Amino acid sequence: MKNHHWALTALLWAVPTLGAAAEYNTDLNPSPEVAPGFYGKMSSPVTSKFKLSIGGYVKLDYAYNSVNLGPNGVITPISGAIPSRAISGTGPNSATFAGQNQSVFSLKQSRIWFKADGPTLAGAKTGALIEVDFYGDNSAAAESPMPRLRHAYGTVDWPNTQVLFGQYWDMFAPMIASTEDFRTAAPQGAPYGPRVPQIRVTRTVNLDANNLLKFVVALQDPAQTGDNSPAVTGEYGPNVNYAGQIFYINKSLGTAPGYMSLSMNPFSVGLFGLVSKEKAPSNNNHTLDTWGYGLYTFIPIHGSHNGVDRTGTIAFEGQSYAAANLAYSGATSLSVVGTTPPGGTPGTVSNTYDPAGHQSAARNWAFIAQLKYFPTQDLGITGGYGTRYTFDNKDFVGIPNFQRQSQQAWGNVTYDFNAAIRLATEYQNIQTKYGNVNGVAGRNATGVDNTIRLCAYYFF
Structure with a gap:
């Protein structure tokens, strides 16, 4: 009986222990979810219908702007408009x-x-894959941001073909x-x-072991002037955008760090384009x-010797384009020009250049280039210049x-302390040159912002 008593006691002690390892939301004291330590056991298995992985990063931004860029001033305006004293x-x-100047913290870029x-x-x-950040409501207080959908797509991948939707x-x-x-300028x-x-199809054609062609075609959302909003009735609004890219890629030159220095990219050169049309009610239903x-x-001027080590790598990246009616992405400063506002007089300098009040697509051209250098594996230095002009x-x-x-x-300069923690600092000089200032034809002015930025990342 004595031996049975000790066996029963051991079993009763073992049951709570086994239960704590296998299940949560129990009545055990202390509860396994919250003890010991900060919120207790924060690592636990994640299961799904299929294999599931989780990732992202915490990003703390601090920005000092020499002008006031508004409540969202931790990043610069998509319009490109910098305030001018004139x-x-x-x-x-x-x-x-x-x-005014501005000093602001934000965590909304965490993902x-x-x-x-x-x-x-x-x-x-x-x-x-599905991804969110926390810019869903830029007017909300810093401690109450809202999730915002960034990426959400499915893929079907064959060896040389991918379908993404x-x-x-x-x-x-x-x-x-x-x-x-x-x-990102x-x-x-x-x-x-x-x-x-969107829905896009990517096809690669291998010329040999180191050389290939990549073709990408897509149909994507027409986000031009907002004529596809629910408030618009009738047969109006943009058509689907038809977009394409063609690249020649050469792997024999090695690779160098790409965007955010998280990928290693080979030599690439290619063309890209987009075309569409839209009916605009504000343009007498004419087509724009x-x-x-x-x-x-993208050129790895000095490539990685093994495709992993960034030490000594130097990369050049650049592009130029011409575009019309693409203000939603910042490719053009406005969607359309030639609009007569309500109550305006067609043909007057303060309203429109078109006596009939018709619109036409706003046109811009631009070029941008950057150099990225890694003296060591963990230290990265990037410098660049870009500009967008009226056509x-x-x-x-x-x-x-x-x-x-x-x-x-x-x-900017970045330093990776380990696989999780990165610190960065950046200086930006941004200028906007304006015309017809305050409605006076031929009068020009400039708005200038100087930003000093500090960032801390935790990748997980």
């Missing part, structure tokens, strides 16, 4: 904001993603400037930032054209305070 009124590009690897389909791998990077202009400001020549619903085309290149200033006759040019020069 512009009257109280708008975001006016002297009111140019006379989390979930990736699933699913079953095969006709010999192809399938998968999906969902929300992914906009197809126009593939360069992403490596600024710590996550605007979109209004100064790198308008890649928007994620839009949407288009863009350009050239992109023809005559297009903007009658439009007050139009942007003749938006330009940015930047430099």
